[in-house]
Amino acid sequence: MEKPTRILICGGGNGAHCLAVTAATLDNVEVNILTLFADEAKRWSKILGEDKIVAEVTYSDGKKGEICGKPRLITDDPTEAMKEVDAVFFVVPAFAHQQYFDAILKHIRPNTIIVGMPGQAGFEFQAFKCLKAVVSNYAIISMESLPWACRTLEFGRKVQILGYKDVLGVSLVAGKGDYKLPPLQYAQKILGPKPHLKPTQNYLAVNLMAKSIVHPPVLYGKWRNWDGNPLPEAPLFYQGVDDDQEYFLTKVSDEVLATAAEIHKQKNYLDMSEVIHIYEWYKEYYKDQISDNSSLKACMKSNGAYDGLVHPMKKVEGGFVPDFKYRYLAEDIPFGLVVIKGIAECVGVKTPTIDTVIAWGQEKLGKEYIDGSALTGKDVATTRAPQAYEFKTLEDLCGLIEDASK
DSSP, X not given: OOOOEEEEEEOOSHHHHHHHHHHHTSTTEEEEEEOOSTTHHHHHHHHHTTSOEEEEEEOTTSOEEEEEEOOSEEESOHHHHTTTOSEEEEOSOGGGHHHHHHHHGGGOOTTEEEEETTOOTTHHHHHHHHHHTTOSSEEEEEESSOSEEXXXXXXXXXXXXXXXXXXXXXXXXXXXXXXXXXXXXXXXXXXXXXXXXEEOSOHHHHHHTOGGGSHHHHHHHHHTTOOSOOBSSOOBSSTTOOHHHHHHHHHHHHHHHHHHHHHHHHOTTSOOTTOOOHHHHHHHHTTTTBSOOSSHHHHHHTBGGGTTOBOOEEEETTEEEEOTTSHHHHTTIIIIIHXXXXXXXXXXXXXXXXXXXXXXXXXXXXXXXXXXXXXXXXXXXXXXXXXXXXXXXXXXXHHHHHHHTO
């Protein structure tokens, strides 16, 4: 019998539970889980015991089912977790990626596939810098989002898969290693038939397509002139978008498109056509949920997938105040807009609206990423901007692909 392939899942949240179940049901696939959060690994192992993780699934035809799978190992020990692993799936927030890279790097074997699920902006920069120092042949895959809509019903035991995405955009930076399967084919095997993994033309397009551009300008448009007084209830987020918020989001997206156009102008072999305006993205990706696509604001306000979603708020005496430490800023600035700003700097594109939003957001976060309009703040090294990894020109960004292919 063929030797099983073995994957490592980094993380213990909703997505990690889902992947643990779906991958463990596959023939000849073994699943290890590494979670470094507090005593989560011990708790999970104790809760699960000899049982399998159960996933309650809602399929695209509306039918419901149940699948069960058991991980081979749940641990907080990187040495044990990485034994004979062929692929590592990062299923944790972007801010935790470096912690897991630090834990597993010395155990990575040549021809290992590294998957960000999702990778989020700058994942390739971070992964390349880490991997280059320890291994020659490797592949880096970055997925634009999780493959499913999911939530944990009972930690360690039960998860709910509310639906599978049909298509998922991915980037690939890979050398000519001796992989068990071509990297994208391997990742597709682990996920199953859905979603279909659709490779983009180049990794820069994926970084500029990051949907982390949405939250910060919407927050800026809503709260930039807030007087500090509590609100009686949490306002709607997407469906509460007004003309100002639409304006700032549109201008940010315009600057992203300008960056993509300049990349293609300087390197016309780089196809940037998959970088589309956020208005076009909404019309394409949510066409079945949107009842009015006459404008970007109308798309967001009439999107049924957004029903009832509100701004991140904290309850205080007298009502509710915005939670500026929520991931909409805490992740989407350093692992989103700052990355896009960094790419724009590499190609010489000015980004005044992105700068304005970052400046406002960094003040709320107590950080300094930009100084004026330059990405020279003292906290740049804590972001995933290309400059944090010593990529400063478009030649440097293209060199990442060339170095990985050697």
